[in-house]
């Protein structure tokens with residue numbers, strides 16, 4: 001490492017550090033099942049949001065979906081967050 | 089009992105065939121009867137790397153379809169009597185590689201050999217799955233580069249879900265990380281992922297590091313697995329890897345940047 005790099009390191013990450021951080025995110029995502037969705041998943045999520053919005057005002061992240069696998073069984077886990085004042 | 093070892097990666101061109109050839113050669117040089125099989129149907133290349141392309145008459149697909157028996161298709165290496173090659177076919181029909189045929193062939197080879205090395209094609213399709221399906225252990229070949237590391241992670245996912253061991257719920261396939269084309273001087277400059285980085289991300293035991301080396305191209309030009317080449321850094325690294333695989337303790341080499349002449353002179 002040259003003496004100039006000492007100054008540079010304080011300012012920004014090396015490209016290898018950026019690579020590592022980005023990889024840690026995608027690998028963690030795959031390992032928790034995130035990368036393994038069926039192709040229809042994003043569309044289903046959009047459709048569910050549209051249905052929901054007929055009744056309540058919700059944000060884009062209101063519908064969280066995961067697929068859980070246990071042996072041969074696949075379970076679609078839906079988590080819908082309603083706004084505080086949804087009951088009115 | 090023969091051990092079946094797949095050399096796999098997901099991403100193409102990272103050094104699977106180079107690794108399969110040198111790993112098989114190294115095992116044979118240590119006295120183990122070893123066969124290396126090219127699973128890359130339609131893109132046969134292992135024969136060239138092993139230097140036996142002119143001796144291929146029958147191939148793996150011919151054996152599976154019954155057009156030839158194993159004895160006719162196995163090519164014995166001229167340099168090491170323990171080393172054999174089973175070439176891939178040049179046919180474009182990928183379906184020729186059917187599961188029953190692969191199993192039958194591997195079972196037959198297992199009667200005769202100590203190690204069966206399967207050189208996987210790139211990708212995550214049938215050919216790659218077929219190459220890993222019966223594996224006991226896997227060498228996951230990875231370059232210090234984002235797309236290669238990510239693909240290796242996907243392959244680890246396949247090893248734990250798509251293999252016979254995974255389906256039958258037995259002992260999982262034993263995974264080994266092999267980092268190839270490693271350039272210590274670039275790692276030192278922060279331009280390339282380090283061994284520790286890759287270890288942190290993938291979390292499987294490191295079996296060996298192969299340096300980026302011009303000797304690899306030279307060796308492939310002459311049809312010689314680089315492990316057979318004396319005085320080649322990459323070849324030495326492969327022989328170390330084989331020794332570790334056989335249970336010996338060998339420190340990693342070729343992982344530090346070469347010091348500049350002036351630095352060495354001044355003892356820095």
Ligand SMILES: Nc1ncnc2c1ncn2[C@@H]1O[C@H](COP(=O)(O)OP(=O)(O)OP(=O)(O)O)[C@@H](O)[C@H]1O
Nearest residue numbers: 100101102103104105106210269299300301304305
């Ligand atoms: N350690 C190394 N140093 C320099 N070059 C290398 C090294 N390892 C492999 N190569 C080169 O990289 C290229 C690809 O190698 P190889 O054919 O072994 O990869 P592969 O993973 O089998 O590819 P494919 O996915 O197409 O089957 C070749 O040109 C080879 O010479």
Ligand SMILES: [Mg+2]
Nearest residue numbers: 104105128133
């Ligand atoms: Mg190859």
